Amino acid sequence: MWDIGTELTAIRAADLHRQRRVYQADGPVHMVDASGRRLLNFCGNDYLGLANDPRLGRVLRDWSGPTGSGSADLVTGHRYAHEALSEALSDWLQRDRTLLFSTGYMANLGVIAGLTRRGDLVLQDRLNHASLIDGGLLSGARCRRYRHRDVDHLQRCLDRPYRRRLVATDGVFSMDGDVAPLAEIAAVTAQTGAALLVDDAHGLGVIGSQGRGSLADAGLDQFQVPLLVGTFGKAFGTYGAFVSGPAEWIELLEQKARTAIYTTASPPVLSAATLAALDLVRTEGWRRERLAALIRRFRVGASQLGLSLGDSGTAIQPVIIGEAGAALAASRRLEVAGILVAAIRPPTVPAGSARLRITLSAAHADEHLDRLLDALDDPELRDSGRN
Numbered sequence: 001m002w003d004i005g006t007e008l009t010a011i012r013a014a015d016l017h018r019q020r021r022v023y024q025a026d027g028p029v030h031m032v033d034a035s036g037r038r039l040l041n042f043c044g045n046d047y048l049g050l051a052n053d054p055r056l057g058r059v060l061r062d063w064s065g066p067t068g069s070g071s072a073d074l075v076t077g078h079r080y081a082h083e084a085l086s087e088a089l090s091d092w093l094q095r096d097r098t099l100l101f102s103t104g105y106m107a108n109l110g111v112i113a114g115l116t117r118r119g120d121l122v123l124q125d126r127l128n129h130a131s132l133i134d135g136g137l138l139s140g141a142r143c144r145r146y147r148h149r150d151v152d153h154l155q156r157c158l159d160r161p162y163r164r165r166l167v168a169t170d171g172v173f174s175m176d177g178d179v180a181p182l183a184e185i186a187a188v189t190a191q192t193g194a195a196l197l198v199d200d201a202h203g204l205g206v207i208g209s210q211g212r213g214s215l216a217d218a219g220l221d222q223f224q225v226p227l228l229v230g231t232f233g234k235a236f237g238t239y240g241a242f243v244s245g246p247a248e249w250i251e252l253l254e255q256k257a258r259t260a261i262y263t264t265a266s267p268p269v270l271s272a273a274t275l276a277a278l279d280l281v282r283t284e285g286w287r288r289e290r291l292a293a294l295i296r297r298f299r300v301g302a303s304q305l306g307l308s309l310g311d312s313g314t315a316i317q318p319v320i321i322g323e324a325g326a327a328l329a330a331s332r333r334l335e336v337a338g339i340l341v342a343a344i345r346p347p348t349v350p351a352g353s354a355r356l357r358i359t360l361s362a363a364h365a366d367e368h369l370d371r372l373l374d375a376l377d378d379p380e381l382r383d384s385g386r387n
Contacts, residue, residue: 015325016345028052028363031340039340042358042372047206047315048287049363050237050277059273069265073100074254077265085271088278089230089244093212095222097250101259102266104201104231104241105131109138110257111197111227111243112168116141121162123154123194125169127176130348132168132199141166148173151184158192165192171200171214172207175349175357177312179203182218186225197227205235205281206315211288222246232270236277240266287362291315294360294369301373307381310355318344319356319381327354330381337375 011017023031028049031041050056069077086098101107112135116122122136126145136143142162146154158165167189169180182198189196200213208216215225222228226249231241243253254260280287298317302309310318321327324345331343334356344357358372 015323015328016347025052029361029365029368037338039335039338040368040371041340042360042364043340043342044361045202045234045359046237046361046363047202047235047291047359048211048237048281048284049361050235050280050287052363053237053277053280055280056237056273056276059276060269063269063272065268067269068267071265072261072263073265074261079265079268079271081268081271081275082265085275085278086242088275089242092210092278092282093216093222093228093244095228095244096247098242098244099250099253099257099260100266100271101241101243101257102263103239104199104229104233105134106259106263107229107231107241107243108132108135108168108199110135110259111229111253112136112166113139114253114256114258115139115195116164116166119162120164120166121158121160123157123165123167125149125173125180127173128168128170129174129199129201132170132197136168149178149181151181151188154185155188155192158188158194165194166197167194168197168199170202171198171204172202172314172316174202174316175344175355176310176318177202177314177316178310179207179214179217179314182214182220182225186218186220190224195227196225197229198225199229201229201231201234201241202314202316204230206288206291210285211235211281232274232277236274236281238274238277239270240274290362291360294362294364297366298358298360298369298373301369302376305373305377305381307376315360317358317360319358319376321354321356321381322352324354326380327356330356330378333378333380334375337371339372339375 022034026032029041031039071077089098108131116139118140120141122141122143124145127148146157203214205211207214222245226245228244232238308320327343334341341356345354
């Protein structure tokens with residue numbers, strides 16, 4: 001029997017109920033809610049401040065082609081804009097080929113389920129993104145999760161006979177902001193004959209030379225990490241996703257990744273805008289420098305306030321609170337002060353680790369950060385961090 005009302009009541013009682021709200025962007029770092037209130041946004045993923053860049057807007061405005069691709073990639077949907085973006089990404093990342101997907105979620109589902117099946121082993125970091133976890137479950141393979149960033153535990157889990165073994169990890173973890181020990185993970189997978197997939201949605205554009213991400217920062221190439229998944233909705237400021245790697249791996253995925261085969265190709269205008277964004281990511285290194293300076297300044301200021309910060313040197317700066325209700329109350333107090341910061345609660349994060357997920361952008365000014373730190377000077381936040 002479907003007792004929907006009881007289930008919803010239980011979700012609300014646990015302070016885990018979520019609700020979509022309507023916002024309108026008002027410049028690079030401000031949002032306006034349905035009541036007309038203007039809020040300073042510190043919870044988006046526009047790390048380089050490109051989502052509101054007028055140069056990307058001009059690409060969309062000047063586009064003269066169709067608004068939609070009209071079919072799947074393998075029919076007639078793959079257009080010149082898609083191919084140009086694929087080739088540019090491959091060149092930038094120093095990889096043979098790139099396959100585009102509509103979303104990062106679809107990319108991870110398609111890659112994992114396309115390459116593994118019953119009789120295989122998929123090993124995942126315990127704090128991986130839900131799309132990686134769901135890809136493993138969809139595949140039918142045996143799925144195990146190793147302790148967060150624990151390479152020794154990973155190695156013990158890999159010491160089992162399976163037809164194929166795939167290790168999947170976030171590059172930068174989306175809720176904690178810490179970085180996977182990729183060099184050590186790559187060494188273990190190479191020793192055991194496993195393949196490695198890295199979802200670098202939150203590292204690409206932000207970390208490494210020219211923003212090539214956490215793999216470049218760790219000095220790893222496509223043979224050590226054959227499967228690199230990235231998205232365009234974060235640092236690139238657009239929409240969509242991809243997987244990039246050696247030619248044979250990508251060719252196999254073109255044949256077997258159902259989330260790419262059986263869906264309409266993304267609008268080519270989005271690929272044209274993303275191609276323009278890629279040029280800005282590569283050439284405007286000042287954005288990464290600015291972001292790095294803001295991260296350092298925030299961490300110094302938050303530490304001086306006595307806040308419980310996560311171990312993150314990236315744009316994702318979690319303030320750990322603990323209980324879901326306390327995190328929700330803190331988020332509401334910040335909103336009253338004109339600051340938009342989401343409360344992240346289970347099941348997105350483990351029970352007892354609810355937090356304010358603060359994210360920084362190169363578009364934030366020093367006075368914006370000062371306003372945030374002033375609003376975070378809250379005795380209840382300090383008390384929560386000590387509990």
